[in-house]
Amino acid sequence: MTKTTEHTYRNEFTQSDRELLEGYFRLAESMADLIGPHCEVVIHSLENFEQSVVKIVNGHHTGRKVGSPITDLGLKMLRLYEQTGEVTPKSYFSNNKGGAMLKSSTCILTGSDDKAIGMFCVNMNLSHPFPEIIKTLMPDMSQHQSFDMTENFSASAGDVVEQALTHAVSEVNADPSVNLKGHNKAITKILFDNGIFELKEATNIVANHLSITKHAVYKYIREFKS
Structure with a gap:
């Protein structure tokens, strides 16, 4: 000093x-x-x-x-x-x-x-x-605020992926514009946009849940990046 x-x-x-x-x-x-x-x-x-x-x-x-x-x-x-x-x-x-x-x-x-x-x-x-x-x-209920912001508080990365995947599946299932052929890709796109694939366990968990191969998930991701 x-x-x-x-x-x-x-x-x-x-x-x-x-x-x-x-x-x-x-x-x-x-x-x-x-x-x-x-x-x-x-x-x-x-x-x-x-x-x-x-x-x-x-x-x-x-x-x-x-x-x-x-x-x-x-x-x-x-x-x-x-x-x-x-x-x-x-x-x-x-x-x-x-x-x-x-x-x-x-x-x-x-x-x-x-x-x-x-x-x-x-x-x-x-x-x-x-x-x-x-x-x-507290939220201002007089403004009829919609609580559409979700956050997954989990003890493991796998839990974060699982919860995010559940939300993505629900969102896609509720969208009538998504046909059966584009179902898995639409779910993967939501997860990609939300950064979920930054977690190492994400690819395996998503592939297993959607009953597709990891290569299919990687293919979707390459398409989204391009």
């Missing part, structure tokens, strides 16, 4: 450190979108403590913006990391300037040689009425 002529403290960062930190920016946006508008997500860079905020979503909860400084608690957590190597995030409660209660979690981000380069912070504003918070976590 060095001291500049402006009497601010700076850590020596490499371009790789900065790029690694920027890689978390999309994660911050995704986290804020998942939890909802009552959640602030902040990324601090430890290159310059006085302007440490390099990414912030929903910053109105604490009144901060890009270029805001690190917090006193952030400095304390950094010192703890330097002393113990502890990076595991822990939840804690605090208050913003307006007195609103926040439930927060902060995790140290490290670069090469485990050097601390940043912090990933999540702050949930608990001052909002709880039903209002819950509402942002």
